Amino acid sequence: MMTLKREKFRRLNLGSTYDQHTVPIFHASCGGNKCKPLLKTLMTSHCMNDCKFCPFRAERYVHRDKWEPKELANVAVKLWKMRKIEGVFLSSSVYKDPDSTFESQLEAVQEMRNLGFTEYIHLKVMPGTSRDLIKQGVQLADRVGINIEFPNKDHYEDMKLFLSFKEDILKRLRWVAEEVKKAQKEGKCKAGLDSQMVIGASDETDKDIVRISGYIYQELNARRVYYSRFDPVHHTPLEGKKPENPWREYRLYQSSFLLRDYGFKSKEFVFDGNDRLNLKEDPKFSIAKENDLLVDINEAPQKELLRVPGIGLKTAEKIIEKRPFKTMPSFRQVGVIVKRAAPFIELSGVRQMRLSRWLK
Template sequence: MNALEKLKILGESAKYDLCNYVSPNLETYASGKIPGVYNSTSPDGHCMPLFKVLMTNKCSNDCKYCMNHSNRKFERYEYEPAELSRVFMDYYNKRYVEGLFLSSGVFKDIDSSMEKQVEVARILRDYGYDGYIHLKILPGTSYDLIKRAMSLADRVSVNIEAATPDGFEELTTTKNFKTDILKRMKWISRLSNDKNMAPSGQTTQFIVGAADESDEDILKRTNWLLDKFKIKRSYFSAFTPLENTPLENYESPHPKRTSRLYQADFLLSYYGFSFDELVFDENGNIETEVDPKYSFAMNNMDLFPVEVNEASYDELIRVPGIGMVSAERIITLRKRGLKIGKLEDLKNLGVAVKRAEPFVKLNKSYQSVLSF
């Protein structure tokens, strides 16, 4: 099988690793057009086509949710580093892609599999390629290989998969939560003190709905990872039952569950919310029909409505419909000595006024009957 034929298989297999910074739900695979190309979005809103592929779908791990499960019967392929490097550079020179996202199954042993990914990055840097490279660190990779990977990549990541040791054990018998995952994250965090080592930091990914874990379990872990290891971003991949895997008869999670987890994680990571301010039901889950900031506001009406022309930045970003950008615009306008007099003014500043209306006052005037 030639390199491009392999790409159709190994590129399709890579779709389960998420990397879209702005909204993972918007990440798209250009299947049927250009195999291996995924459209992602950078923090500044720039659309970045990435070459996203597996080195191999051969794997000795038994992750019960995974299409590459060691006991699953299907065709297995692999790239050699030089071969994959040539395909990437061809795509890059044709301007099909702007960066590389590389992962792999574990074939033979962990370090030899990781070594091949690192070798791809080395070859590309030797070619003179100085663009974006994201390398997936395989669970259990040695310290020296992680260090080499970080010296070549812009970003690295280890998939945590589950929030708790018990949940992790539900999913696999071939990996250990504390040693293969958390210990490697700790190494990466320590190495990141050198700004030349993976300067864009590390991320991780959870499989939501495969293990018996609540949203509260998951968000406690994301909050802990942010605090302990400075994880730049946690991704939430909704479990999808796949034929001929041990979990093929399990149900997928509610379609909005991962979206609510992203919103709650943003409140913790960027909006200054404490974990105790998140609202969970009796089962430890977030309500799927409304966003977590709205739930917080409805459960804390003693804090609302806020006077837009007097509220601090931290008070403003707790208002449903007011984000960080629109809050900054409100503060900037006030510094110029200008007051906001009507909802239309807020709308022009980027506020979602239908959501914000019950929770704000303008010049001491209530904007909604729900405010009384």
């Protein structure tokens, strides 16, 4: 059966690597060095839309395919029983309208659950989907998200995304967040809400990306905002555009973790004259430098310790457990990266290193 499905897997594949049996397995990172093998696929690659950056845009010639809901459910359950996958990531192009597309996804997921599939399911909602369908998705899946693609409405027209940023995207994201909150009280949808943006396809600024990411994390309680670096696709209007610098994606991920885990607000980030982050510097370091940060390691509460470059979540806990410290080298034992932290730490009223000396 798997050999017969090979072409379909290839056409509906979403960034998976193939094993020796040509089954598309995506190794999703789940913290630390752990990965979860997922069947990551589109429901259909037929799309009525024409987003400039996308390989599945309607005007582009590409072999298209689609799963029937029961067919996909049977494949997922078979792969699970063969111990090839521990979950499913299901997105889609929009072949008719958002509701009928999402209904097919729901039918497939419902069928997986009916067949006893108890593993992780990550479901992408189509922008503009009705609330009732969103609610059903949240009841069935472990994580539910909507890709916002760009940080504000200005880029939608430019990229030919003929959607309302306010109605089809932000309102739906809020609905997902509200349904997730309710479902989590019943022990469902434990992996929460996520979203994703394309970086570098339009002229979006880091300031706008950080601002909307802050909203998604802090107001909608998202578990993850993903950034997907633009890479031009042949036979699209953007085929001649340069791929985005990987460092930009990396700095945005660093910012995103500061927003999610470290209590930073989007307005605190430091941008250059073009509203971009400094690619050569950790954003946490830029903020500390800009504010001439000085933290007493023996006295500061956890939220202040977390503002120091070189002090992470676990290290801050260990500092509180093991302090007081008398000398700088003793910080190393609890995991402080002294090289980064020293200019921002004081001990017994003495700054451990002048920033000007550190920068030399």
